[in-house]
Amino acid sequence: MGIDQWTRVDDYIADTLLGRDPILDQVLAASADAGLPAINVSPAQGQMLALFARMVGAKRILEIGTLGGYSTIWMARALGEGGRLVTLEADPAYAEVARANFVRAGLDGRIEVRVGLARDTLPGVEAGGIGPFDMIFIDADKPSNPDYLAWSLRLSRPGTLIVWDNVIRDGAVADAVSDDARVQGVRRAFELAAADPRLTSTAVQTVGCKGYDGFALTLVGA
Template sequence: MTQQRWEAVDEYIEREVLPEEPGLRNALRASREAGLPPIDVPPSQGRLLELLVRIHGAAKVLEIGTLGGYSTLWMARALPADGLLVTLEAQPHHADVARRNLERGLAGRADAPRVEVRTGPASETLPLLEAESVGPFDFFFIDADKPSNPVYLEWALRLSRPGSVIVVDNVVRDGAVADPGATDPKVVGSRKALELIGAEPRLAATAVQTVGGKGYDGFALAIVTH
């Protein structure tokens, strides 16, 4: 299998299976025009996040790593009108782009949930969420700087409840996660997160390998059992 084949299958799935949603497409375009890096989740994974939130019946979602708000929009589609999605972004420019994308993407929806983009390092915004008693959250999507994945996972547990679902993106890293000698901080962070998940008695979890237009990677999926 080749990268070209993976991309062709992605395009086929997007064309045949995924909804045609101008707000989502426009958010990607606006992010590129604003100079944001093209590291958003692919449409098929955005749809998966939407379906997971919908299947779980989540009403409160916490996203760590907003970028341009593309994945945020996907998850917001699944929330009820009285739902809440809080998304954390360290870069002020990225957060500004995300706010504009979310405002446009949710415009005209009478049943749109409340979405908050909080700017600043997650090491500062996560303690504020705890201090403000914003949680517990029903669903977490962790897709920020990979070396900090273990820290974000610990915070997800602190802000969770039994039944909460946690998704950690980009944990396979072209298969490097299986190499104990890997020194790339992104790989080391992913390994530590998976080790923490495996050792945490409150979590039931798995990890899924993926291929597609973004290459070879994967995500961890966990549920808080107690």
């Protein structure tokens, strides 16, 4: 069993439980036409993010790593009344594609895109007093995961849910001597989360159309 079978099951899940969404299909097509890499979350993962947002009653969401805005749209649709989502994107070209996609989805009024390296834009998010955020989705450069976790804690409150994507790395996360900076970034963030008594965390391995990977969940306590 491999990625062909995993993709077949993902397609079945999407067709059976999610149904077709013409707007999201257009968002993916527009991103592909603009040459963005096809590394967005799967439809099932997008629905998972939306469910998480609803479960925590999110009215303020922070996303680190926008790409074409596919995951952003899933979460923004799940915001509570008067909710706001701030998404950070390093690449100006990607940000422009995402902005157009937010207009396409009719969500540009509740989503703010900030362009620049997250380490440069996160201080402005804090200074602007937008937080604390109810949910934070980390899906950017993996070597910076320890920094993103630290910033997430500064911008959170007791009860904030932090979701980190792509943490399994085809199983390489278990390799302590890996020379891959992405693997080491995930491992260091895991260590920091485990050492912080305020945090309760877990990680789940997944297979699907995106291959073998997984995500982590961290709940911020008092």
